[in-house]
Amino acid sequence: MSRIARSYVLRRIVRSLFVIWFVTTCVFFLVRLMPGNPVEAYINKLISAQGMSYDSAQAQASSLFSFDPRTPLINQYWSYLVGVAHLNFGNSILSPGTTVLTKIGSHLPYTLFSVGYALIISIIIGLLLGMLMAYRRGGVVDHVMSAVGSTLHAIPNYLFAIMFLVFGGIQLGLFDFASLRGTHTDGINPSFSITFLSDVMYHAALPVTIYVLTTFGTWALIMKASTTQALEEDFVMVARARGLSGARIGAMYVGRNAVLPLVAQIAVQAGFVVGGAIFVELILGYEGVGQLLYDAVNGRDYPVIQGILLIITISVVGANLIADLCYGILDPRIRDKGVEE
Structure with missing residues (x-):
């Protein structure tokens, strides 16, 4: 592979990885801007469906979920990035013990x-x-x-x-x-x-x-x-x-x-x-x-939301990357112009 072709491919890959990181970061913070959280959503569900008191519903939700909404966002974000880097999207909040990938x-x-x-x-x-x-x-x-x-x-x-x-x-x-x-x-x-x-x-x-x-x-x-x-x-x-x-x-x-x-x-x-x-x-x-x-x-199941949107992002960005590379192969003029820019 020529130097121009290697540079073209590398630039497109780096750009795609940056887009995936940027979109993933936006999704992480945007889903947490939604009103409520998994614990509150489950408490409201218990109150409306079973007529439980707020204290009883809160006690049941706290014993069921490992998610703590009081954890600083930066700590949640870092844990999420580390997990994604290891292809570990975490466990579903609403289905304890079940991984997001499952x-x-x-x-x-x-x-x-x-x-x-x-x-x-x-x-x-x-x-x-x-x-x-x-x-x-x-x-x-x-x-x-x-x-x-x-x-x-x-x-x-x-x-x-x-x-x-x-x-x-x-x-x-x-x-x-x-x-x-x-x-x-x-x-x-x-x-x-x-x-x-x-x-x-x-x-x-x-x-x-x-x-x-x-x-x-x-x-x-x-x-x-x-x-x-x-x-x-x-x-x-x-x-x-x-x-x-x-x-x-x-x-x-x-x-x-x-x-x-x-x-x-x-x-x-x-x-x-x-x-x-x-x-x-x-x-x-x-x-x-x-x-x-x-x-x-x-249900404000953050890990599942993030996992699905991450898969959608990767599929769209990956498809665009494949399209760019195909264009570069079919028409070398596009590849050479992209490197010159």
């Missing part, structure tokens, strides 16, 4: 599956439709799909989930929402069996549908613009002059060059796999990371 690990695979699966489907559909729109630009297909893609892109996924649930599930009765709640049916133990995997896909049908419908239009519009630009390049004209078939030109010349600008977009979008599902999971009752974060915020 709680996240029990929910994260379902979020990764639903959003990742939907991302693959939406990218494939979007790329194919985008090329079709570019080849048929100005026609009926182009106008209709451009309108549909722009409309779906403008609707937030959580709002689309509400509309899908109200009209599709309640008004029209197209699906049984009650049976689709959760990540899998009670009584079916997680395993690599066909029964469990098919059950997981059944319960993920709604969130996957929502993610695909709200994202494929974006990929189609991006691919259309990229393909249209590629069709105007000189190498396409040369290929046509050589008598190559339209299918070969589309696959070997147009498609390959049109997809390259989308590499960064795909990498960045992949970074939002975890964070982009929070509200949809809450609305659809899908017990992924979004549901876990919601419960942690309500």
